[in-house]
Amino acid sequence: MTAQTVPYARGRAARQSAVGERRGPRIVPLIFFTILVMAVFFAMIFLRIALDRSAFQLESLERQIATEESLQLDLRLQLAQLQDPLRIATEATRMGLTYPEDRVAIVVDDLGGVLIAPSGGEPIQALTDSLP
Amino acid sequence: MSAQRIWKPGDLRLLVVGVAFVLAWAGIGFRLFDLQGNQARAAELATVGFDQRITERAIEPARGTIYDRDGVELALTIDGWNIVVDPSMLDDPTATAALLAPYADDPYEELALTLSEGQESGSRYAEIAMRVDTSRKHEVESVIAAYNSDVDKAQRVTGVFYRPQPLRVYPAGSVASQVIGLTSYDGGGGIEGLELTFNSELEGDAGRLIVELDPSGRVIPQGEVLLEPAAAGADIVTTIDREIQFAAEQALRRAIQTTGASNGAIVVLDPDTGAVLAMASYPGMDLNERSEVTPGVLRNRTVADMYEPGSTLKLLTVAAALEEGIVTADTMIDTPNRIEIGEFDYSDHGNNPPAMRVADVVAKSSNIGTIHIEQMLGRDLHYEYLTKFGLGGKVGLDVEGERQGSVPPTSEWTATSGSSIAIGYAVHTTALQMAAVYATVANDGVWTEPYLVKEIIQADGTRITTNARTRRVLSFDTAQTLREMLGQVIEIGTGSRAALADYTAGGKTGTSEKFDVEAGVYSDDTFASFIGMAPLNDPRVVVAVVLDSPHGSLEDGTSLTLGGASAAPVFAEVAQNALHQLGVAPDRD
Numbered sequence A: 001m002t003a004q005t006v007p008y009a010r011g012r013a014a015r016q017s018a019v020g021e022r023r024g025p026r027i028v029p030l031i032f033f034t035i036l037v038m039a040v041f042f043a044m045i046f047l048r049i050a051l052d053r054s055a056f057q058l059e060s061l062e063r064q065i066a067t068e069e070s071l072q073l074d075l076r077l078q079l080a081q082l083q084d085p086l087r088i089a090t091e092a093t094r095m096g097l098t099y100p101e102d103r104v105a106i107v108v109d110d111l112g113g114v115l116i117a118p119s120g121g122e123p124i125q126a127l128t129d130s131l132p
Numbered sequence B: 001m002s003a004q005r006i007w008k009p010g011d012l013r014l015l016v017v018g019v020a021f022v023l024a025w026a027g028i029g030f031r032l033f034d035l036q037g038n039q040a041r042a043a044e045l046a047t048v049g050f051d052q053r054i055t056e057r058a059i060e061p062a063r064g065t066i067y068d069r070d071g072v073e074l075a076l077t078i079d080g081w082n083i084v085v086d087p088s089m090l091d092d093p094t095a096t097a098a099l100l101a102p103y104a105d106d107p108y109e110e111l112a113l114t115l116s117e118g119q120e121s122g123s124r125y126a127e128i129a130m131r132v133d134t135s136r137k138h139e140v141e142s143v144i145a146a147y148n149s150d151v152d153k154a155q156r157v158t159g160v161f162y163r164p165q166p167l168r169v170y171p172a173g174s175v176a177s178q179v180i181g182l183t184s185y186d187g188g189g190g191i192e193g194l195e196l197t198f199n200s201e202l203e204g205d206a207g208r209l210i211v212e213l214d215p216s217g218r219v220i221p222q223g224e225v226l227l228e229p230a231a232a233g234a235d236i237v238t239t240i241d242r243e244i245q246f247a248a249e250q251a252l253r254r255a256i257q258t259t260g261a262s263n264g265a266i267v268v269l270d271p272d273t274g275a276v277l278a279m280a281s282y283p284g285m286d287l288n289e290r291s292e293v294t295p296g297v298l299r300n301r302t303v304a305d306m307y308e309p310g311s312t313l314k315l316l317t318v319a320a321a322l323e324e325g326i327v328t329a330d331t332m333i334d335t336p337n338r339i340e341i342g343e344f345d346y347s348d349h350g351n352n353p354p355a356m357r358v359a360d361v362v363a364k365s366s367n368i369g370t371i372h373i374e375q376m377l378g379r380d381l382h383y384e385y386l387t388k389f390g391l392g393g394k395v396g397l398d399v400e401g402e403r404q405g406s407v408p409p410t411s412e413w414t415a416t417s418g419s420s421i422a423i424g425y426a427v428h429t430t431a432l433q434m435a436a437v438y439a440t441v442a443n444d445g446v447w448t449e450p451y452l453v454k455e456i457i458q459a460d461g462t463r464i465t466t467n468a469r470t471r472r473v474l475s476f477d478t479a480q481t482l483r484e485m486l487g488q489v490i491e492i493g494t495g496s497r498a499a500l501a502d503y504t505a506g507g508k509t510g511t512s513e514k515f516d517v518e519a520g521v522y523s524d525d526t527f528a529s530f531i532g533m534a535p536l537n538d539p540r541v542v543v544a545v546v547l548d549s550p551h552g553s554l555e556d557g558t559s560l561t562l563g564g565a566s567a568a569p570v571f572a573e574v575a576q577n578a579l580h581q582l583g584v585a586p587d588r589d
Helices: A011-082 A085-094 A122-130 B009-037 B039-053 B093-103 B108-121 B134-150 B193-197 B199-203 B242-259 B310-323 B358-363 B367-377 B379-388 B417-422 B431-442 B476-491 B568-582
Strands: A103-108 A113-118 B054-059 B073-078 B080-085 B126-133 B160-164 B167-169 B207-212 B225-228 B235-238 B263-269 B276-282 B332-334 B338-341 B344-347 B355-357 B446-448 B453-457 B463-465 B470-472 B506-516 B521-534 B541-548
Touching (some): A085 B242, B108 B126, B126 B134, B134 B160, B263 B431, B338 B367, B358 B476
Antiparallel strands (some): A103 A113, B506 B521, B521 B541
16 A cells, blocks of 8 residues: 555645644634733733823922922011011101000019000000900 | 655745844844843943933932021021023024013123123023022013013023022021021021031031933933932021010110210120020121121121120129128228229229228229229139139130130239229120129029020921020129119119119129220220119019220210210110010019
């Protein structure tokens, strides 16, 4: 008996014969694997973008903090400048305010202090009446 | 039998592509091996690559704030900027100069020249305004934005940048300028006053930020980052009361304008604690106007200027004699018109009776009487009390430039030293040292080390509080007797112009002739001083006033060279204001 070569299969028939019955079971995991790889790929991209976005947000917040801190310093400066005794004295002089010539002192023992004010002032009497 | 192989054109293409791929990967592999397989070169290239991506930025620490005793800022650091232009990026330097001239340090002509020349020479850096605050920076940004919105893209102003430059600002301007001092112009360390003394505490420690940059110089968000935060400087809380300081400075300024004195100093102490409530020197300056800085203007004369205290030192001689039981307030002391000791003649101003009580010796400021008391005391005890009261050594105040004064040791005393020192000559003191002597009497005989810094608040919130050194020098009874004598100085003695409207007070006048170093003799100029305390029964403030070379006279003809005429009224004004500010109840109708 003489051995014969298997005829060279051509076209679709050949591919069918080459994979035979196993074509169905092998393509499903391949597709699944491909989808998985793509999902992981996109997930990584998404995570990277999310991280970058967070970093930018963080940077933005830090800039905002710096701006607010700068503003707070400016406000502290303005407040201190407003309390400048020279400014207050100049302003008081401009408004015609002077030290009272005649003073009375009301010693408030409970408060441990003293109030010095022009004599005969009604508001001072009202103040002492309101004290415990 | 062999398998039949049939080549087709597609197979050949595949082969070519495959070979190309293999060669390409082989090339890459070879290059990788070439770059990384060679250890020495790999390390070098890794370093180069690291350096290209990684940059280190210094993080400047925030300089600490200096506060007054009520927590009001005397010095603080805010964000500031230097405005920088890249001339090579300008389309029209003259138009840019016209736009920015109102905000630049130089006038338009100079600015236009700078930018034009910079553009021609290819310069990329021109600082046009230094140390502007954030609001000013926003103004510049707005002006540029408004301009750019009105012109073509090619004509827009670009190339204007803002380089951070922290600004040290002093909200109270000239108030306590000599105490606070200054930092260097570039925002660096302190160069005067507390800014210098506490520079290491105020400046903090610099940090650093190591970041990975992209080729455009932007920070790569997920790149390598190493952050070592800067440690902010500590805050300094002083004992200065801004209102009392202001009142003292105003009173000193008026006194110097009235008397024509060349300069002066005032110290206000809380005798119970040793806290310095005010230290005024004249002349002063607005710390925000550096152009006003001239030699001597930042000199804290209360600790840096020494003078012979004159009659204010008589109190110490009498205090020592009282404490040692050598005299009492009523002991009679011979007071002839003049006495001769060694080569010197000593005399009194005016006509005193031939003998006076010790209390009257103080009230009338008798030189002869005080010298007799000193002779009874003896040089050793005299010297012992001079040092006990802190003379001849620094009081330990926390400021640069404090002088310790001089008290010669008894081994160097001549026949006249004791007499001269008894009446305030031959020793050199500062205004603060003399204030501390009187604060001892005010504090029932306990000498308390004056201090200027109440506490240091570190960045982590830790507070370091000052605890002043104290020592008893006099007994309670001696101190009380001395206060009564000082009250008499104002009631019936040489210090009548030091009387306060609302409070009882006591103090001592002082007038010492100024030694002319070049001529080697005492001149007609004087140091006029008054040191006192109020209220007398429970002193809350001690005020020392020293005027250098006042001249002229009052309407009644009294010479302003005398402490009782020129310095005493200043004491009254400052003490009254200070007591009102402290809320002390008046004890006088």
